[in-house]
Amino acid sequence: MSAEQTPSERKLAELIVESLNLEDIEPEEIEPEKPLFGDEYGLDSIDALELALAISKTYGVQLRADDEKNRHVFANLRSLNAHIESLSG
Amino acid sequence: MSKLPLMTRELDDVIAWRAGRTVTAAEFIFQARWLADRLRREDQVINLCQDRHTFSLAFAAAILAQTTTLLPANRLPDTVDALVNRYPGCLILSDQAIDGLHHPMLDPGMALDQSGRAEQVPEPDESLLAAVVFTSGSTGPSSAVEKPWRTLHDSSLINAAEYGPQERAHVLATVPPQHMWGLETSVLLPWFGPAIIASAQPFFAADIIALLDQLPRPRALVSTPIHLRNLAESGFDIPTIDRIYSATAPLGAKLAGELERQTSARVTEVYGCSEAGCLAHRRAARDEPWQLFKAFSLLEDHGQFRVHAEHLPEDVTLLDHLDVLDDGRFRLAGRHGDLVNIAGKRASLAELTQRLLDISGVTDGVIFQPPENDEGRVTRLAALVVAPQLSERQIRQALSRRIDPAFMPRPLRRVPALPRAESGKLPHQSLVHFYQQVCEPAR
16 A cells, blocks of 8 residues: 555654654655645645755765755655665665 | 936956856846836836846846836735735836746846947936835835935945955856845945956855856855855855855855855855845854944944935834944844844744734744754744644645745644633743653654
């Protein structure tokens, strides 16, 4: 079922909760296809910067926001995870 | 009526760098004039352009059309709607569609296709109300800062002399042009000093590095502690930078020193506020005290400081407490209670708390600033809420529709009651103590 996290998505969800100090949210609560930014989880652009830093340290990949496609990467947990996997490929 | 030039650059000077090509002052002014002819009937425009060069062009065009540019604190539909309600009939200028925004818009990007060169630099009236800068998401009168052309013209010359590059330099900025720091440095500085501004607004460290690599030296980076900390900690090789400018939040000597080491840049930290513009600078890596710009003077009144300058419409009360040293330099010594600044955005805690209390089902609550954490990291606000019938998630969702994301409290905790004194007041000490009891174990 698409609403369930895969093991690699869970790992990324844990990194998100930990690096952004999301004390109100448990990693398993982040639904893979719900928008990460905006109302649901309350994340903003400062979080995106923090998260990019944590991701580069953990996965060794560089996130960019210089084109439309790269901006969509942050849409949700699933797209972000898929993007990290494609970069680390 | 006195006139003051739109810029002090020569017509053949390169002032901008966009999509891999250079733009001269003559070309810029020609396009701004063309666009101005389409704005003459507007009393006000809201400039939401994201491309920095398009923003600058639209800003110059509005000045030439004697139209006031309104600069909202963010692009949230609620913020823009409130502005449109307050200035009925104002036109929105934007180079991109904005989700949730349904007002008619004009794309100033069409001026970029017009080729030609101006033969002289226009001279707008000094009394023209060139811009109104809104300092917070709410558009109450207290947040609207009026900028006559004379103020922008003079403060730009002051900035160019006090800290701007003294020789031709390519400048990259991570800050939005709508924000006062971004407006002064990335829009106006290239009109009055030897700066060539890149149109991009890079976000992640990898974006900043890729763009710096493309810019010829000498090059400068205009940014904020948030972006700079991210860059310094990224672990990437950063190209040599000649000057780094930081403002909007305290930079910290450690981070500034680290940046100087990694990039070879001289790091200049600039202090200011939307009302007064930039007004002091310092070498942060040496933890120097702040040096007030020569055009300003500092006045103290019962522990509150104001600045005076000839080019400002009125004296400006500073939001910070200052410790003034014998030589006239000063150190920042904390902010006045109610106002918070997060990532360069300002809000009143009382006002934010009121938005929380406006949520149906919330019977009591407070939004406040918990004790600061480590250097360079953004300290988020915290909220304690009494709302027996609501979940934390419901409260968070309701609140996120009412306030700017930067001010969203984190953590937001539901509690049975707040530690109010018998008088009903909420003393700060008991609040912090109570907060630590409620929230610290979770860390």
